Amino acid sequence: MDEGRTVLARRSVLTRLQRTRTRFNRWTTGGTALVLVVANVLLCWTMVHVSSVPFSAYLPIAVLSGLFLPPKWLALVDATILLTGVFIVLYRHGTVPLWGAYAVLLTIMVIMFWVAASRARLGVQGNLGESMLVDLRDRLRTQGELPELPPGWGAELSVLSAYGDSFSGDFLVTSREGDVLELALVDVSGKGIAAGTRSLLLSGAFGGLLGSLPYEQFLSASNGYLLRQQWDEGFASAAHAMIDLSTGEYSLASAGHPPPVKFSAGSGRWQVLEGDEGPVLGVAEAVTFPRVTGRLGRGDALLLYTDGVIEVRNRDLRDGIDRMLGTAERMISRGFEGMAAKMCAAARAGETDDRAAVLVWRR
Known part of the structure; x- marks a missing residue:
């Protein structure tokens, strides 16, 4: 009887640990998405006030989002990038090179979203896939x-x-x-x-x-x-x-x-x-x-x-x-x-x- 209670107690502890880990991962993912959204807004504000900041500064945010976020959070960050990107292009009078840069950014975002969706189907979001292969x-x-x-x-x-x-x-x-x-x-x-x-x-x-x-x-x-x-x-x-x-x-x-x-x-x-x-x-x-x-x-x-x-x-x-x-x-x-x-x-x-x-x- 005592052994059975001990086993049940251990399982209960493991279950609580798994739930805690799951909550932590969710909060971490949401926090990462929030940080990237804020970074995108700050970048937009900087590009409005500092004309020397290139439009290509959006690329690191788009790539990092695709590497570390699941599709539902990535969609939020990508939407922010698309809206602020259009605003910057129009604010800078929409020259042909700017629209070309915007098209390149859009292409990269589509590719990164496809990568994130593929990882999500396999259950290896973010860099978990690489970690699994290394292991x-x-x-x-x-x-x-x-x-x-x-x-x-x-x-x-x-x-x-x-x-x-x-x-x-x-x-x-x-x-x-x-x-x-x-x-x-x-x-x-x-x-x-x-x-x-x-x-x-x-x-x-x-x-x-x-x-x-x-x-x-x-x-x-x-x-x-x-x-x-x-x-x-x-x-x-x-x-x-x-x-x-x-x-x-x-x-x-x-x-x-x-x-x-x-x-x-x-x-x-x-x-x-x-x-x-x-x-x-x-x-x-x-x-x-x-x-x-x-x-x-x-x-x-x-x-x-x-x-x-x-x-x-x-x-x-x-x-x-x-x-x-x-x-x-x-x-x-x-x-x-x-x-x-x-x-x-x-x-x-x-x-x-x-x-x-x-x-x-x-x-």
Whole structure:
């Protein structure tokens, strides 16, 4: 009984806080509109008494109103601007340049009203839309942060988006439970901002699957999730790795992804871990994803990467892999740190494609 009362009390407090926040937002919005109306009137008065003030001084008020006010308040400010603007044009004898400036101001106001109305339909008025996108981008990056590894292990991730966009179609999700580390490097169809929305959704879904079910079932579960979405362009490739940090044993599986690469300290060479692989995710039902197993010894490393790192137009992917491994062999004398970033930066695709690489090594 006491627990139930406590829960009800907490809900009541949260409800009151939400109502208070809503009232505060309404008062803030109304206050902003009032300030802009007053600023517009003062500007009109100034332009009447100071002839050197240009008519273009109306533009900042029109733009700021469109950025920060919802449509109903924006209409009030715009009406004030239109009336005072006509008054100033007539007061200054209505020359052709003044009417032209008035037409430009009217055009900008229409555009800003359309932007405000579009945001209102989405429920992200003012600058909330930009704040939401920034928050989603940061959450995507946080989702792919590598966990802290025990002594004797190191890891590095590099993700570069096409044309320097804030969002990338390549992302990493990780999970560590005790000595078991799981990594899933995913390449969503499309690139840059076009693939950003799907990356945001899939990173959350795949991050929830990773570590919550046996690692052998991860790719099958991810494939089923993508099939249920029924997207027109809903496929993705993925490489999944499970590494036992106590023994160095690993298990790898691929879903239409470039083959992983292993560095062997004994031979000092990189080796492509080729084997059977499953199809890309989101295309066919009831498919299997064969796994490759092995062990990382002291000084060994495991590299997962997306096709943007190796893809070269009009060339076979094998040529791209050979080029990447040649770059890696030249870097190995300086150690593994910084290698993933240099591989992505040296990719032949350059900024025309998303690139991602994750490197895990045992010291």
